[in-house]
Amino acid sequence: MIALGQRLVQVCVLVAILALWQFATTNGRINPLLLPSLPVVTTEFLGMLRTGAFWPDLRVTLYELVVAFALASTGGCLVGFLVARSGFTIRVFDPIIAGLYSVPTILMFPLYVLIFGIESGSKIALGATVAFFPVALSTISGLAYVDPILVAAARSMGASTTQMFWNVMLPAAFPAIIAGLRLGLVIAFLSILGTETLASIAGLGHEIVSFGESMETAKMFACIGFAILLALALNSTASFVEAKVRRGLE
């Protein structure tokens, strides 16, 4: 009952925003070039959906995201695991990785374009770079702060190094690692969309900018709609996978 009430309020807020949009765009309150009306955007959106015009750019963005996230999660987990193997390596490398994380990586983008080209390469490289840090840092903290009592208990029962890793370290560090992976996915997505708007030849971000520049704001908003749907889909997929793996470990 309470859950139903919550849903109802959420739907009302959404409807209110859309109603406000509609109200603002009727009778010339706002220049339709800056904010086209809801029906116009919806028509554009459905038109793109029907013709499949959205697909080539969405595919580029998705491809970049998948490759970037795969690189970042593999690299981040691996580096995190290696660093967390001893107190010495943690004390040496954890501050270095944390320090690099605070560098605004977007400043590397012009260089990445020169190295990896204006196509997908530079977007993948930047997405992978920014997503690497939260994954590595959360893997380190997850593995480094496993309750020493649990480690001692497993040791006293005769756990080998491998058994210790799979039965104690990994499940204990899992919530931290998964949080890092989710954060990595989100910022990889954001930075890929962002860099597509800076210098690119394809992708959702590229489309949004080029429609904006040619004053086709209705098409631009339709593309933003696709970006929002993609973000929602990513988020629910991540939740689903997280719940699945968590159950597998229990």
Next chain:
Amino acid sequence: MITIECEKVSKSFGPRGSPHRTVALDNASIDIERGELLCFIGPSGCGKSTLLNIIAGLAEPTSGEVLIDGTPVNGPLPRKIAFVFQESALFPWRTVIDNVKLGLAFQQVPKGERDDRASEALQAVGLADFANHYPRQLSGGMKQRVQLARALCLGTDILLMDEPFAALDEQTRMVMGEDLSVLLARTGKTIVFVTHSLVEAVFLADRVAVFTARPGRIKTVLSVDEEHPRKQSFMKSAKLAEMRNELYDLLHDEVRKTMELRGEAGESGARAQSRGLRR
């Protein structure tokens, strides 16, 4: 027959030669007979838990050594020694039965045998109905009983317990103590038990080793001559009261010393700080 020999075991913490180096344990020697229940009792920080960890192979002595059945300890001996920890050392992501089975899995016991031994151990501690619960769903006393089951099902000759009832209320620990006495009378294991409770020590132990204040030494060893399993009547007996009083006298001065040591440290620390402020 002697099964555990501690020979002049010392343990210091902190870097060598530093003023912060503390001697937790100073030349502790004791021989523990097969099948006896020995209690370590002493003021906080006297090194009794440290000695237990060293016997278990979970910590290394600075000097001296521990022999189990004549062989020096240099690491955990999962086939000989099981350990029950003070805090809940259960794996929160595993059910009760899976927690109990884990040690057997580590030692590559066949799967069918694992199930049987784990169920049997849970039955022995009266928690058969909670096999599929998670640790967070249990009370403190139940969690410690699961730990006990996990240790028992390993079938070791030696059981080490580090203040297993410390976090429990007095009534629960009273009942746990009685149950433990019954359980142990049956298994015939060698048990070393660390406690802060004078009554618990006398009620459970065959011998009580009294530690001095830091640096911890073994001051005396008292014998409690009473058959296991021990009954309620022993709890109320004059003999227990008398031994408790004897322990009280032995410990009283040591506990004072510990507190004075701490008080002094606190004062000099405060003085150093105020000096720093004035400058």
